[in-house]
Amino acid sequence: MGTSAYPGLRPVARSRLYEDLGERLSQFVRESGLAVGDRFPPERELARLLAVSRTSIRQALVVLQAQGFVEIRHGEGIYLRRARGFGESLPKLLERRRRLPEVLEAREALEVKLAELAAIRRTRADLGAMRAALRMMENEIGEGKLGLEGDAAFHHAIAVAARNTVLVRLIDEMAEAIEETRIESLSEPGRPPRSLAAHRRIIAGIESGIPEKASQAMRAHLRVVADVSLLRWQPSEPADGEAGV
Amino acid sequence: MGTSAYPGLRPVARSRLYEDLGERLSQFVRESGLAVGDRFPPERELARLLAVSRTSIRQALVVLQAQGFVEIRHGEGIYLRRARGFGESLPKLLERRRRLPEVLEAREALEVKLAELAAIRRTRADLGAMRAALRMMENEIGEGKLGLEGDAAFHHAIAVAARNTVLVRLIDEMAEAIEETRIESLSEPGRPPRSLAAHRRIIAGIESGIPEKASQAMRAHLRVVADVSLLRWQPSEPADGEAGV
């Protein structure tokens, strides 16, 4: 099922106008010295200056507002809320280039904490969900599959047990990128059963109710996951050429 | 500067149409059993069904796309990308109710990891930035202020030193909520100088190049920060009434 028979022929990426406008506005913020709290030119003005319809401007602005970069006040105007990273959304960041190493580090940060919290807050039902996920993974592996679904279900069960919607939201935003790391890791020869064993240790840690035990087990597990896939991505793609934060 | 002379008379919260439409679409996804990869009704159809203009539907969709929940393909249609947490954005989550405890936990997860990475990757310039932030905070405190700016600059300097754009993005998204915790904590009597001392220990840890030392210092610091503000928010607001994840 490869699309790679003709190397170098990838689909052309067509950009939408309101995306470009978002870029332009980002540029404007950076170059105009607009400070947090300052007002933007009115919509009609922006439309005129950029020679586009007001509709398109509004689409761009609505997105920026949803991301928390600007605040739109009816009858008043449009105000800058956050200047740092203006226009840079996480989904966009994750699409770009191979950020697997960074994703793995972020994943560790979040999941280690989730495991710690789960050890404190897990209910019997939570532990049941984790064990169910474990069995699912066992079955998948028994059928010669990688155990991807069971793996995902397992980590999700822990996230639920941690009872922290903010952390869950953060990790959900990286879900797709994490799925890549999952595939990468479980494709290693001999990896699935090893992963299964690691999961058992994590459950034991969470069940024990000792946060350090749970987080330590999770950390060890994710280090193994990261170890392998990292090696393979390292030599690809030249540096991104992005300035610091 | 109180608006509280007439209790119970808060400004009415006017919602924008495209926000409501986002809600409706979320509801639709939950109730229609739409699965990831499935196609939505076309824009014109949605506009007709919800009795609004296509423009408004598009605004809602554009936001959902930016958040990674749907994929819009020109000439083809609109497809569901992520079902879990559909329509729930982080900014929205953080606005709602007092989520300080959760924010503090998330903050710890991210910043402890950032400190760890900073210990490995920091340059001389990074350490310089941290010390500058420290001095800024000292000056602020010397003038009888809380040291908020210096505090923020300090933590930001560490984030930069960690060289991980994904983690930085995640923490930036919580910036506003974190600022609240900052204020809360530094308002405690005797807290600013204590915070300053903690910062010095963190710098020492990062400078030493030993990840465990840095992360441990950061964890200890954030536990102190969390300790106080937590107590005050606990007894307020009845449960949120949100179903599990």
Place this chain on the structure above:
DNA sequence: GACTGTCAATGGCTCGACCACTGAGCCAGT
């Protein structure tokens, strides 16, 4: 001086039109 009505500025929403892209189906040429 304090209230009040008015008005210009600005965002919110609608409508109708047209353009651009996609996939499917049909057809002629080979």
Place this chain on the structure above:
DNA sequence: ACTGGCTCAGTGGTCGAGCCATTGACAGTC
């Protein structure tokens, strides 16, 4: 049978004009 070209219906992308809703300021009134 396969290829390429053509058409067409369906669907997203953009535009422009118009009107409504809200805000803040300002002039007028008591």
